[in-house]
Amino acid sequence: MSASQGPAQRLLIAGKRLLGSLLAIGETRLRLAVLELEEERARLVGMLLLAGLSLILLLLGLGVLTTLVIVAFWETHRLAAIGVSALVLLGSGGLLALRVMQLARRRTLLAGTLRHLASDHELVETSRESR
Known part of the structure; x- marks a missing residue:
């Protein structure tokens, strides 16, 4: 800045x-x-594709396993085999639903941006208090 500038011009330049x-x-x-x-x-798309494929494979596997258990106990305890298989499947589904709800409550979206904005806010507050 030159010496010929007045206070108003310096203030304008600083602004x-x-x-x-x-x-x-x-x-x-x-x-950011x-x-x-x-x-x-990109992460969600990949996760959804893998989750869909694994869900299809798990459902096929559970169907075959349930059929195997029922056929194995068909002559002696067919109703018990069907009931136990149903309880195991329902219980597993309930536990997995609870786990999904826990994961859904986590906040990961824009975590880095929020962290940087918080640090910016702290810096502004610190500089304001030091004056």
Whole structure:
């Protein structure tokens, strides 16, 4: 800055610099958020494909296993075999449903962006308190 600039001009220049810095920080945070959303989308698509395929294979396996148990006990305890098989399948399904609900409650979407925004907020508060 030259000595011929008045206080109003210096204030205007400082304001422009501050605005430019704020815009650059906002752009960086927005780019981070977009990158995290793209990564999360790719992860979810892969997970859904694998989950669908594994679900189909598990259902086929459970059907064959249940049939095997019922056929093995057909002459002696057919109703008990059917009942026990049904209870095992229902109990396993209930436990898996509870596990899915636990996993669904976790927050992972935009975790990095939220962490950086929190650190930015702390830095602003610290600098404000030190004045």
